[in-house]
Amino acid sequence: MKFDVLVVGAGLAGAAFAAALRGSRLKIGVVESRPPARPQGWDPRIYAISQANVAFLSQIGIWQHLDRSRMAPVYDMEIHGDSGGRLDFSAYDCGLRELAWILESSLMQHELWATIKRQHNVSLLCPAEPASLQQDASHATLSLKDGRQLEARLIVAADGRESWIRQAAGIQVRNTPYDEKGVVANFRCALPHRDTAFQWFRPDGVLAYLPLPDQQMSMVWSAPDALADELVALPPEALCARVAEAGGFRLGELELITPAAAFPLRLMRVNEVVRPRLALIGDAAHAIHPLSGHGINLGYQDARTLAAQLADLPDWRDPGDLSLLRAYARARAEETALLQYTTHGLNRLFKPANPLLAGLRNLGLNLTNQFPVLRNSLVRYAVSGHF
Template identity: 60%
Template sequence: MQHFDLIIVGGGLAGASLAVALRETRLRIALVEANPPRRPDAWDARIYAISPANIEFLERIGAWKHLDASRIAPIRAMEVYGDGSGHLGFSAYDSGVPNLGCVLESSLMACELWESAKRQSNLTLFSPAVPASLEFRHDAAVLHLKDGVTLGARLVVGADGRDSWVREAAGLKAWNTHYGDKGVVANFATEKAHHNVAFQWFRGDGILAYLPLPGNRISIVWSTPDCHADQLLSLSAGDFCERVAEAGQRRLGALELLTPPAAFSLRLMRVPQTVAPRLALVGDAAHGIHPLSGHGINLGFQDAMELARRLVEAQAWQDIGDERFLQRYQRARREETVLMQTTTDALKRLFASQVTGVGMLRNFGLSVTNRLPYVKNSLVRYALGAF
């Protein structure tokens, strides 16, 4: 058996960022991943809006400066429209900040974090590798891989996504609420310049977001009922472009498809217990939220940052796999996670409601908030600092 202090199962964004954040510690780390990240030939259809707080985290661990700046677009402003006359606008300038975040490809971050992890002297990479079984002993967690290799450590971190094998192997429950919706994603070239403005429309057929990419390009996420999503995916490229342009009120003119549309099922996932003796969960293994806020991976990065901070500050005599030690991480992350889950779920249900009078009230609420600069700027500053 090979002995480590920490085993991270899952080398995606949350798991890899946790590993890199621990690069200057004395911890002996094993990183287990079945499928190493790869860059697509063109633009990656999986796009994230990264908050300033998490850009700072990536800067601190040395990853951000190595990213290709020509593939990153700052968000200078955001325009939100209700399904009636409601409108809410946010501006980085009005809020006194350089930008509201940055939009970039998932694979761009994943590959850089992966390369950083590979260079770490305190990390051993097991990839491609697939877990076979996991057992918890009084003094260690033991992970058996399908190729016969056995790893032991004081702590195992599950960073292996929303269908986490680690979470299931440890017997931790996940409560899923399926929305009956899919998130349709694709990238486009635009006729008109977006000027680094992000747009979001709450529509009768779902929630459509335009995220700016470098140049005259955007990425979209259209959260919509399964039947409508399937209909969108069945359209020709030309008809799909026309449908997305029309749904976005032709704000950016004609659209040209850059990546084939894809879709993923949407669900709210609550994990009441994210730690156990010799176990902690981070990222999508620990929570799932509706994509309307764009904060999914931001929560994951904050998980990694908080757990790394706890591990860095641990005294030599402390057992990092002790549940009492890990409870501090769970308590630190619970409030933000529950707040984001509750808020996004409530917004989704509010704008999906067909109850008489609700539509007028929700659009009125957007417009009133837009006329209250203090409230609006407080929302922006909270988001910038918390996520």
């Protein structure tokens, strides 16, 4: 089978990239090892989606079809330091409708799949997994484990943090493990959250409560490995008590609605994002600490930027041309590096191993809180990608 573009991995980044090429003349193949599952009840993977990506998902026809009863806006945000520091953000003060939307990964995944399945220029190959990758001057050949041979002028690796394609291409990564896991669970709360997100920089990690509809919330606790394992092993009542106490009973007593799960955290930087006939997007290209809730937000912007480079190519232009791919890499370099260094720096700054910094970091939060211009600029950068 011959394609112009072959996308490996149809998670959120890969499926959004394929959907963003709906209007193009490119013939697209999508290779995915397993179809997405729709969990019973609430998905443990709940993400904060920025305004820039609400705009992107609207532009590709996804956002309008999402079930509003499963989504919550964030109007306010409270960030607490570990010794009295506090920073407040408000959409109203910044002239925004909301700071972000909170919704399930599977809700977006379901709609993205429904879209690419009926897209005239996409062939979805699932279940399918690559067995070998070869490249020559004019095309790349991907052999699948089931014996099929796929040819394409460009391969887009959207196959996640452990990217098979990235490894097959021999692209080096620099991993910095955090020795932490992101523990996620969903709760019903005794007190209303009023569409506010909360974050606490604690001596035992970073705890976040993200609002969900119907007085429910999603927790992400980036905790040292031993504590993360302990939290996941706790019986429901003990976990509720621990999480409510860690959040200062801000939302009162809690009731568990989705069992806890833990994901190992690391900073991952790749040496090359593009090669001739190859581009990496999403977690295949970067992994960051979840404290800023930006992982898939970066991935969606990768998908948007690369698709924009390719969408209106004239017939004579090769989509695997390195100069074209380099323009994509340049366009994404700044935001990716900024978020990697900021989240890494914040994680290090709030480690208990830095007691001398304790006063300074809490003072920093309080000072930022005193200067609305600085504070609101930070919000605008976080939600839209520019000041």
